[in-house]
Amino acid sequence: MSNDRSAMNELHWLIDMVQTIEVGLVVLDSEYNIQLWNGFMENHSGVSPNSIKGSNLFEKFPELPEKWLKQKMESVFLLKNRTFISWEQRPYVFKFKNYRPITGRADVMYQNITLLPLASLTGKITHISIIVYDVTDVASNKLQLKSANDQLESLSQTDCLTQLHNRRHWQHCMEREFERYIRYQDPATLIMLDIDHFKKINDKYGHPAGDKVIQNIAYILNQSLRETDCAGRYGGEEFAIVLAKTTAEEALFFTERLRKKIEATETIFDNRKISVTISLGINDIKADTQTSSQWLSGADKALYYAKQHGRNCSRIYQITDSTEA
Numbered sequence: 117m118s119n120d121r122s123a124m125n126e127l128h129w130l131i132d133m134v135q136t137i138e139v140g141l142v143v144l145d146s147e148y149n150i151q152l153w154n155g156f157m158e159n160h161s162g163v164s165p166n167s168i169k170g171s172n173l174f175e176k177f178p179e180l181p182e183k184w185l186k187q188k189m190e191s192v193f194l195l196k197n198r199t200f201i202s203w204e205q206r207p208y209v210f211k212f213k214n215y216r217p218i219t220g221r222a223d224v225m226y227q228n229i230t231l232l233p234l235a236s237l238t239g240k241i242t243h244i245s246i247i248v249y250d251v252t253d254v255a256s257n258k259l260q261l262k263s264a265n266d267q268l269e270s271l272s273q274t275d276c277l278t279q280l281h282n283r284r285h286w287q288h289c290m291e292r293e294f295e296r297y298i299r300y301q302d303p304a305t306l307i308m309l310d311i312d313h314f315k316k317i318n319d320k321y322g323h324p325a326g327d328k329v330i331q332n333i334a335y336i337l338n339q340s341l342r343e344t345d346c347a348g349r350y351g352g353e354e355f356a357i358v359l360a361k362t363t364a365e366e367a368l369f370f371t372e373r374l375r376k377k378i379e380a381t382e383t384i385f386d387n388r389k390i391s392v393t394i395s396l397g398i399n400d401i402k403a404d405t406q407t408s409s410q411w412l413s414g415a416d417k418a419l420y421y422a423k424q425h426g427r428n429c430s431r432i433y434q435i436t437d438s439t440e441a
């Protein structure tokens with residue numbers, strides 16, 4: 117008799133705990149009808165256990181990912197094994213609002229879910245339990261950290277004046293493109309771009325005006341690129357560009373279009389109009405280009421040639437440029 121009472125007490129406590137625990141507990145039968153809906157589920161869904169008992173889960177919550185969730189649950193019934201759904205795989209299954217003060221920035225509750233097979237006294241799996249853990253704190257911290265790391269990474273790769281790649285990161289992209297050529301022989305062309313007589317611009321209009329000119333050129337350059345191209349600020353008033361899958365002759369169309377566009381654009385600073393021109397050196401990778409620095413050096417020599425021969429022009433690298441430089 118006292119054993120019975122003790123068992124009754126335990127059952128009573130367990131029911132109390134199931135109702136108040138800060139974890140969502142749901143029991144479904146094999147037709148996905150709800151047999152148990154604890155306090156956590158009631159508090160977050162606003163639906164009471166009495167009003168939901170016996171209802172079909174997917175009819176009550178049509179926004180649930182029915183096909184996907186049924187597939188998961190069927191495998192639990194079939195294999196008699198529990199399965200887990202992490203917030204990283206799917207941020208939530210039940211769309212509950214997040215009320216936590218610390219992680220107030222998250223609108224929804226991030227959830228880890230366990231699907232647990234429940235056996236009857238005969239050992240047959242007749243029901244399944246959905247256990248919902250609120251992991252909003254962990255998820256928000258992890259997402260915030262990831263976003264901060266992404267921001268830091270982007271900052272470490274970006275030139276702050278122009279928002280183009282900085283020299284180090286551009287060089288990294290250039291080397292990657294060179295390796296791609298070695299592997300697949302895809303054509304690629306490197307361009308060095310330098311503003312003509314830029315010292316005079318600084319001297320005449322002042323350094324801040326010069327900065328604005330650099331920013332304007334970077335903006336025009338950025339607008340002219342394709343997804344796969346990579347442009348960076350190589351030095352003060354010098355830019356470097358890699359055009360993927362482009363030969364030197366094709367790159368010449370690009371540089372001439374860019375050159376004319378820049379020539380035709382005025383930078384306004386303190387109500388004064390500033391016009392500049394640019395010179396460009398072009399070099400594609402050839403069969404005898406041994407290293408990425410050789411590739412870069414060819415474009416640099418072609419730029420030097422363009423400067424020597426009147427500026428405001430594009431020049432494709434010729435072997436004779438090496439002897440002139």
Ligand SMILES: Nc1nc2c(ncn2[C@@H]2O[C@H](COP(=O)(O)OP(=O)(O)OP(=O)(O)O)[C@@H](O)[C@H]2O)c(=O)[nH]1
Pocket residue numbers: 277310311312313314315316318322323324325326327330351352353423427
């Ligand atoms: N405003 C500004 N000027 C810069 C920056 N970086 C470099 N410069 C200036 O750019 C000028 C480059 O001058 P030079 O290398 O002599 O070349 P240039 O006057 O452009 O003449 P060419 O290249 O021969 O056409 C120098 O006066 C630098 O001070 C920058 O970030 N902002």
